[in-house]
Structures are given as C-alpha cells and as structure tokens.
Amino acid sequence: MSKLRRTERIIALTKVLVDSPGHLFSLNYFCELFGAAKSTLSEDVLTIRQVMLEFGLGNLETVSGAAGGVRFRPFQPEQVIGDFLYELAGKLATPDRIIPGGFLYMTDILFTPELMVRVGEIFFTKFAHLTPDYVMTVETKGIPLAFMTARAFDLPLVIVRQGNKVTEGPSVSISYVTGSAKRIQSMSLPRRAIPAGSRVLVIDDFMKAGGTARGILDLAQEVGVDIVGTGVLVGTAEPRVKLVRDYLPLLVLHEVDQERKTIDIRPAL
Amino acid sequence: MSKLRRTERIIALTKVLVDSPGHLFSLNYFCELFGAAKSTLSEDVLTIRQVMLEFGLGNLETVSGAAGGVRFRPFQPEQVIGDFLYELAGKLATPDRIIPGGFLYMTDILFTPELMVRVGEIFFTKFAHLTPDYVMTVETKGIPLAFMTARAFDLPLVIVRQGNKVTEGPSVSISYVTGSAKRIQSMSLPRRAIPAGSRVLVIDDFMKAGGTARGILDLAQEVGVDIVGTGVLVGTAEPRVKLVRDYLPLLVLHEVDQERKTIDIRPAL
Numbered sequence: 001m002s003k004l005r006r007t008e009r010i011i012a013l014t015k016v017l018v019d020s021p022g023h024l025f026s027l028n029y030f031c032e033l034f035g036a037a038k039s040t041l042s043e044d045v046l047t048i049r050q051v052m053l054e055f056g057l058g059n060l061e062t063v064s065g066a067a068g069g070v071r072f073r074p075f076q077p078e079q080v081i082g083d084f085l086y087e088l089a090g091k092l093a094t095p096d097r098i099i100p101g102g103f104l105y106m107t108d109i110l111f112t113p114e115l116m117v118r119v120g121e122i123f124f125t126k127f128a129h130l131t132p133d134y135v136m137t138v139e140t141k142g143i144p145l146a147f148m149t150a151r152a153f154d155l156p157l158v159i160v161r162q163g164n165k166v167t168e169g170p171s172v173s174i175s176y177v178t179g180s181a182k183r184i185q186s187m188s189l190p191r192r193a194i195p196a197g198s199r200v201l202v203i204d205d206f207m208k209a210g211g212t213a214r215g216i217l218d219l220a221q222e223v224g225v226d227i228v229g230t231g232v233l234v235g236t237a238e239p240r241v242k243l244v245r246d247y248l249p250l251l252v253l254h255e256v257d258q259e260r261k262t263i264d265i266r267p268a269l
Numbered sequence: 270m271s272k273l274r275r276t277e278r279i280i281a282l283t284k285v286l287v288d289s290p291g292h293l294f295s296l297n298y299f300c301e302l303f304g305a306a307k308s309t310l311s312e313d314v315l316t317i318r319q320v321m322l323e324f325g326l327g328n329l330e331t332v333s334g335a336a337g338g339v340r341f342r343p344f345q346p347e348q349v350i351g352d353f354l355y356e357l358a359g360k361l362a363t364p365d366r367i368i369p370g371g372f373l374y375m376t377d378i379l380f381t382p383e384l385m386v387r388v389g390e391i392f393f394t395k396f397a398h399l400t401p402d403y404v405m406t407v408e409t410k411g412i413p414l415a416f417m418t419a420r421a422f423d424l425p426l427v428i429v430r431q432g433n434k435v436t437e438g439p440s441v442s443i444s445y446v447t448g449s450a451k452r453i454q455s456m457s458l459p460r461r462a463i464p465a466g467s468r469v470l471v472i473d474d475f476m477k478a479g480g481t482a483r484g485i486l487d488l489a490q491e492v493g494v495d496i497v498g499t500g501v502l503v504g505t506a507e508p509r510v511k512l513v514r515d516y517l518p519l520l521v522l523h524e525v526d527q528e529r530k531t532i533d534i535r536p537a538l
Contacts, residue, residue, distance in 0.1 A: 007279060011320040014283045015327075020383055051280040058284075099438045107437055107462065111428065113420035114289055140428060143412045151382035159380065159409060168376055169368045193376065 009034045010044050017048070017060065017072040021124075022154025026069040045070050056080050058121075073128070074121040074152050078269075081122050085267035088115065089251055092234075095261040102256045104263065106234065110141050110205055113148075119250065120148030123203060123231045126248060126269075130228045132201035134158050134194055136220075138187060138212055142205040145233060149203045158194050160187045160216060168193070172222050176215030187215055189223055196224035207232040207249065210242030217244060234265070278303045279313050286317070286329065286341040290393075291423025295338040314339050325349050327390075342397070343390040343421050347538075350391050354536035357384065358520055361503075364530040371525045373532065375503065379410050379474055382417075388519065389417030392472060392500045395517060395538075399497040401470035403427050403463055405489075407456060407481055411474040414502060418472045427463050429456045429485060437462075441491050445484030456484055458492055465493035476501040476518065479511030486513060503534070 013030060030041050049060040056077040062070050076084075088109070097105045109115055123145075135153065137146035138160045150157040161168075168190035175186050194200070202216055213230055220227050235242075235249030254264040282299060299310050311331075318329040325346040331339050345353075357378070366374045378384055392414075404422065406415035407429045419426040430437075432455065442457035463469070471485055482499055489496050504511075504518030523533040 007276060007316060008320045008323075010276060010280060011283050011317050012324045012326065014280050015287055015321065015324075018284055018287055019326075019386070023383065047276060048280050051277045052284065054277075055281045055284075057281065057288075105438060105461065107428075107459065108425065111416070111419075111426040113416060113426070114292065114423065116416075117288070117420070140408045140412070140430065143409070144416045144426065147380070147382060147385075147413045147416060150380075151386070154383065156377065157380040157382070157413065159376075161409065169374060190376065192374065 006044070009036060009041075010048065013041075013044055014048055017070065018058075020154070021058075021072050021074050021152050024063060024069045024071045029069070071154075074124055075128070076118075076121050076125045081125065081269055082267065084118055084122070085250055085269060089265050089267055092251070092265050093263045095263065097263060098256055098258060098261060100258075102258050104234075104253065104256055104265075106205065107141060110233075111144055113144075116145045116148045119145050119233060120150075120152045122250060122269075123149040123201075124152035127201050127229045127231060128153070130201065131199065132228050133198040134200050134225075136160065136194075136200050136202050136216065136227075137204055138162070138216065142203060142233075145205060146203040149201070149231075153201075155201075158189065158200070160189050160219060162187055172219065174215065174219045174222055176211060176218060178209075178211040185215070187219055189219060194223065194225055198225045199228045200225050202227055202230040204230075204232050205234065207235045207242065207247060209239055210244045210247070213247065214243035235268070275313070278305060278310075279317065282310075282313055283317055286339065287327075289423070290327075290341050290343050290421050293332060293338045293340045298338070340423075343393055344397070345387075345390050345394045350394065350538055351536065353387055353391070354519055354538060358534045358536055361520070361534050362532045364532065366532060367525055367527060367530060369527075371527050373503075373522065373525055373534075375474065376410060379502075380413055382413075385414045385417045388414050388502060389419075389421045391519060391538075392418040392470075393421035396470050396498045396500060397422070399470065400468065401497050402467040403469050403494075405429065405463075405469050405471050405485065406473055407431070407485065411472060411502075414474060415472040418470070418500075422470075424470075427458065427469075429458050429488060431456055441488065443484065443488045443491055445480060445487060447478075447480040454484070456488055458488060463492065463494055467494045468497045469494050471496055471499040473499075473501050474503065476504045476511065476516060478508055479513045479516070482516065483512035504537070 027038050027041050052058050058074040099105050135150040135155050136158045147157050170191045171188040173188035230247040232249050234251045237254045249268045252268045256263050296307050296310050321327050327343040368374050404419040404424050405427045416426050437459035439460045440457040444455050499516040501518050503520045506523045518537045521537045525532050
C-alpha cells in the first residue's frame with residue numbers, strides 16, 4: 001500500500017469516528033469502506049489514538065469480541081477543562097450582563113454551538129463513569145448544552161416539559177415549588193419518552209436553590225427512573241444548602257453586585 | 270519530515286477542523302501547533318480536502334489574504350441526503366407512532382443527537398448560499414435540530430420564547446393565531462438576543478398550517494430582522510396553501526390514518 005493510500009484512509013477514518021462520538025463501529029465496516037485488511041485498520045486506529053492522546057483531543061476505545069469495534073470518546077484533559085472554564089467565567093463576568101433584578105444574562109453563551117460542544121464534552125468527561133442511559137433536562141435554556149452532552153455520550157435526550165402537550169401522548173406530571181421564587185409550577189414527561197429502570201444524567205444551565213432539580217428528582221421517582229448524576233453549568237454560591245445534595249457545577253456564581261456593576265463568577269473545577 | 274510525522278499532523282488537523290465546522294483557522298495557528306511550514310500545511314489541507322470530497326464527508330474551504338485561513342464546511346452530497354431522508358421517513362412511518370388525535374410522535378427522533386447532526390448538515394447544505402447571521406427557532410421540540418443547524422453554520426441560535434422571561438431583560442412580544450387549532454398565543458424575543466438588520470434562517474421541526482412560522486415572520490418585522498429562509502423537518506401535505514410562502518420541508522407527511530394505522534410520509538428532496 002502506497003504512502004498516499006494510508007494517509008487517505010486515516011483522514012476518512014478520523015472524520016467518521018470523530019463525527020459520531022460514542023458510536024461503536026465494527027472494524028469490518030471500515031474494512032469494506034476502505035478495502036483494507038483488519039490488521040491494517042487496527043494499526044491505523046492505534047496511530048489515531050496516539051495522536052489524540054498526545055494533543056488532548058479525546059480517546060479511541062477498542063472493544064474486542066464479535067460485537068466489538070472502535071469508538072471515539074471525547075474525554076478532555078484536566079488542563080484543557082481548566083483553561084476553558086477560566087475563559088468562560090471571564091466571558092460571563094462582563095458588567096453589561098447584569099439584568100435588572102440582579103440576574104445574569106447567559107443566553108447568548110448557552111446558544112453558541114462552539115461553546116456548548118465543549119461544555120458537553122466536559123460533562124461527558126466528568127460523568128462517563130456513571131454510564132447513564134439517558135440525558136435529561138427541563139425546557140428551555142438548558143436544552144442545547146444538554147443535547148451536546150447527550151451527543152458526547154451518544155445517548156438520547158429527554159426533555160421535561162412545563163405543562164402537558166397533546167402531541168406526546170399520555171404523560172406523568174408533578175407539581176413542585178421553585179426554590180428561590182417559591183412559586184408552584186408543574187412539570188411533565190411523556191410516558192413513552194423513557195423506560196422505567198433507566199439510568200439518567202440530569203443536565204441544566206443554572207441552579208440557585210435547586211427547586212427545579214428537586215422537582216426532577218420527584219418526577220424521576222414517579223416515572224421509576226434512577227438519577228445517577230446532576231450537572232449544571234452555573235451554580236450559585238448562596239444558598240449554600242441546595243434542595244438536592246449531589247450536583248456538579250462547572251462555574252460558581254458568588255455575587256452579582258448591581259450597584260457596583262460587578263460579577264463574581266469562578267471555575268469550580 | 271518522516272512519514273509518521275505527516276500522518277500525525279494530518280490526524281490532528283482533521284480532528285481540529287472537523288470539530289469546529291465553519292470556524293476559520295489561520296494557517297499560522299496550525300504552523301505553531303505542529304511546528305510545520307506553511308507550504309507543508311497547505312499540502313496537508315489539499316490532501317484532506319480531496320479525501321473529504323471523495324468520500325462525501327464535506328469540504329475544506331481556503332480563504333486567502335491576511336485574515337484568511339481554512340475551514341471545514343459540512344456539505345452533504347445529494348445521494349447521501351436522499352438515502353438519509355428515505356431511512357428517516359421509514360423510521361417515522363411505524364404505526365406505534367400514531368398518537369390519539371392523529372398526531373405523529375417524533376420526539377425520540379428529534380432528541381437523538383446522531384440523527385439531528387445529519388439534519389443540521391442537510392439544512393446547512395440547502396441554505397448555505399443564503400449566508401444567514403443567525404438561526405432562529407421557537408421553543409421547544411425544534412431546539413436540538415435548530416442548534417445542530419447553527420453548529421453546521423457556526424452561527425448563534427436565537428430561541429423565540431412563549432411568554433416573557435424576566436431573566437432575559439426587555440423583550441419584544443407579538444400575539445399570533447396558531448394555524449390549525451386557531452388558538453391565540455404570544456411569542457417573544459429578548460431585545461439583546463439579535464441586532465436589527467440581521468439575516469435570519471428559521472428552522473423548526475413541524476409545519477402544518479404555518480401559523481407559528483407566520484408569527485415568527487411578524488415578530489421578525491417588529492424586531493427589524495430579515496428572514497432569508499425557513500426549513501422544517503416535516504411539513505404536512507394538507508393544507509396545501511400555508512400561511513408562509515417560502516419554506517423547505519425535508520419530509521412531507523401525506524396522511525396519518527388512525528383507523529388503518531398507517532402513516533404516509535415521504536422525502537421531499
């Protein structure tokens with residue numbers, strides 16, 4: 001095989017693997033696609049894997065056996081995560097983000113694909129060992145980052161809706177009290193969205209008192225699924241005791257000072 | 270430069286480019302990252318480009334000049350689009366998707382990352398020539414596919430909300446009549462979400478009469494932005510005349526027969 005052929009094969013292989021994180025491709029699939037021997041492809045996979053590890057671009061996992069193959073897993077090195085979160089905190093700390101009422105405007109960040117891809121890969125890195133079956137979030141603003149997390153895992157997303165939607169069939173609903181504003185809300189999940197017994201990773205954009213996360217916990221119990229982890233992009237420092245115990249914030253919001261127009265937000269990892 | 274070094278460089282280059290569709294990287298950036306000469310990298314880019322075109326994996330565009338560089342653009346070949354939509358129509362035509370009321374359950378498909386990545390790339394392929402500045406959708410179910418479209422373009426997403434949210438500052442709201450159910454709804458957009466004069470691509474999951482799309486058109490006028498295109502994953506065959514004129518459906522839903530438990534849905538491209 002000529003030098004060019006190997007390079008060509010390796011480019012296509014890298015692209016196809018990276019395009020579908022978590023998806024297990026059998027080596028036979030690639031053998032047919034490239035007209036190459038299995039041993040040749042095994043070597044290619046090793047080379048790609050080495051480069052990815054060297055440049056902190058993720059990992060390739062090989063699964064042996066008849067149902068085996070190779071898959072790309074977008075693990076992020078600690079150093080890369082730290083740098084990214086430091087930069088993100090900087091972006092979120094600009095004074096023009098303060099909204100009357102002392103809220104922090106984050107919507108533009110939450111809806112920027114390039115940033116949310118990274119956040120999804122960080123959540124994947126932190127929660128991969130929990131082997132969830134589904135990623136779950138509550139509408140609306142957390143959906144893009146939850147979806148990118150689901151993508152990094154190669155898992156389906158489940159969205160908890162506020163109110164009932166007829167186009168989704170029979171649903172399970174609960175009422176809950178929002179932690180900070182103390183309003184009563186309802187949330188619901190279509191019966192067919194998730195089978196009982198599933199392992200669920202909850203991902204959301206923001207947590208203050210944890211009322212919504214507590215609501216999800218109650219809803220999960222009602223539906224018979226198991227919340228194995230909860231990740232939020234931004235958690236507030238106060239109240240220190242939230243309505244849920246185990247959750248991982250990537251950033252901690254310490255203070256929004258409307259008078260002095262300062263925002264104190266810091267990486268939590 | 271040894272054979273291995275070139276392969277290594279090409280793997281990392283492919284990964285970095287593919288990871289950020291639409292993002293323009295200067296060749297100097299890669300020169301520093303890999304310690305290689307500009308001419309060497311230009312050759313690498315050519316090789317990667319050839320392989321991508323050969324395997325229908327997208328394209329690499331080089332932009333010349335001081336602010337120039339190279340970027341990955343996930344254009345999909347017609348044949349690949351056709352095959353994918355045919356397969357997707359098959360997935361959506363299973364009788365257990367019929368929900369009382371004659372609705373079609375699509376939520377699981379809409380929330381599966383691997384499928385929505387593909388849909389986003391198809392919308393990109395079809396609308397790239399319109400050079401939008403933003404991708405816009407209405408909450409909730411269309412968000413993942415609109416976000417993946419935004420990612421394929423490297424554009425920010427803007428989500429039109431139902432009702433007002435205090436955490437997003439001053440908003441523009443309109444009332445509209447849903448096309449099929451004839452209910453009055455309101456939708457709103459935060460003032461700071463999008464500058465006047467922007468070119469907007471609207472992406473949604475479903476269109477029946479087009480009431481929501483019509484509402485977005487009115488809201489866009491109020492905000493002073495220009496809708497340059499509208500894409501929906503599924504459009505219904507009836508009513509034939511929608512409340513908006515120009516829209517591109519990827520699939521057309523001809524009939525949901527509750528009695529005979531059949532669904533007639535076909536690729537539109």
